[in-house]
Amino acid sequence: MSDDNVERAMRSDAPPTTAVHQRDVAKEAAEARGWDEAAVVGRTVLINRPRAELYAFWRDFRNLATFMENVESVTPGDGRTSHWVIKAPAGKTVEWDSILVEDIEGELIAWESAEGADVKNTGRIEFRDNTAGRGTELSATIVYDPPAGEIGKLIAKLFQKEPKIQARRELRRFKQLMETGEVSTSEAPFAAPRGGSHAKG
């Protein structure tokens, strides 16, 4: 039954993350990876910059912290590994290693979390030229295993609540940074002064 749903969705010319039956898509994603469970998030954005430039910025993983809200740092290690430090509530951090599993210059970056990660996750960032010449289409697909246990609860709070919202915010910031050279902000007090509890008397 679930296979039918996914199969039927695939007959439309849209990515599987738009399928009506998302639970079936998630189930299939879990089975394909040998996980108990999976959640799938996908989003495509048009960015008015050349494909090569976007790929190069993303591929230098140290740059990710400049637009990903919860990422404190990403440190490239030996070869295909990079070390991620994620901000968690109450000043804590969560860390894991990520392995680059596919890398096609100007087209594709795909990763998987290393063995023992607190949140098992895989992701693909695809870069395509817009066929009408409007710039680059970036598609992000993230599949992750909702974690269990105490640390799991903490992380779940961070990621699971609205992973889709988190993903679209990160991509909006990436688009802002690439197109305008900066990330739009109205953060109090200096980007946008406020009165009330912020007032100076």
Added chain:
Amino acid sequence: MRALTWHGKHDVRMETVDDPQIVNPRDAIIRITSTAICGSDLHLYDSYIPTLHKGDILGHEFMGEVVETGPGSTLQTGQRVVVPFVIACGKCFFCEKQQFAACDNSNPAEKADMSEVLYGQAMTGAFGYSHLTGGYAGGQAEYVRVPYSDVGPIVIPDGLEDDKVLFLSDILPTGWMAAENCQIEPGDTVAVWGCGPVGLFAIQSAFLQGAHRVIAIDHYPHRLELAKSMGAEILNYHDVKVRESLMEMTAGIGPDAVIDAVGMESHGFTIDNILDAVKTTTKLGTDRTHVLREVILACRKGGRVSIPGVYGGMADKFPIGALMEKGLSVKTGQTHVQKYLRPLLEMIGEGKVDTTFLISHRLPLERAPEGYKMFKEQQNEVTKVVLKPDWQKEAA
């Protein structure tokens, strides 16, 4: 610095807050010399706009002197500038099409979610108008931070005083675009509902764009007088039946183009309106779209409908049959201010456009709360309040 902040329904205050700072490369800081209270500010004042927080600085019509610039700004310290109420990055797909009010980047990522859910895509950032449009601090203050300052602000030449150019920030281009959306042809009669600032500027613009006749509709005698002084024929809807009048005055044809410069706000832009479509089917809902229904029914067959008036939610009893069967075209939207600044500034310089007639009151910024109260309570006499941060509190 001193700033006008919102605290709740009919509760705006002057407070001392932090000075804004340059936080991004393309920012500039402007010292405000003139700022106006907009009709749409009254709906913040009436507490009808959702996502406004206590302490938010209001104001989206302002101008001033550049006092500080980021490395990516093209402005220079000491320049006088008028700042568009819409914040646009100048680089995205929309900005490149000059659809600045559709800029995809100026609304901060964490603020953009709500309008994406409400409208299908996220709204553009704007100054001093709730967190739906970005949570940016407004210009009813001594200073303001202007993001993407290389795109929006227009430099004003010496010799043009503030009162002549201040309304480039919003209502003048909004009236101009409202007329442009009518795609006026020689011989056209344009009917304008609402003789507030936008309606009055739309009348002026319609004549400049070649309208043969303009018919203005309102119920405030003073505002109708202003419309008449600009050459419009007038209808007071308390005294005459509007649709019948329009048919009589156009010999059974109807106006070629119609402008709804009232919008939903006059009857309330409430949170239920946005978040709960069901509530728009109550009697409040039918009132709200009254003008929109009327413009569609009054417009001639094959005519054009321009909607600068603000709507925020869902419409009930929308005359879709009249719209389709009469073959009407509809154009609407927040104003692409940046696109119109240069030509309008030229027209002001040449004396073709006058905006000063609108200003009925000038007050020191410190008396802004009083300005809100009188703008709200005396709509016939108070057509526009301009606030001057440089003036002493006691000045009149």
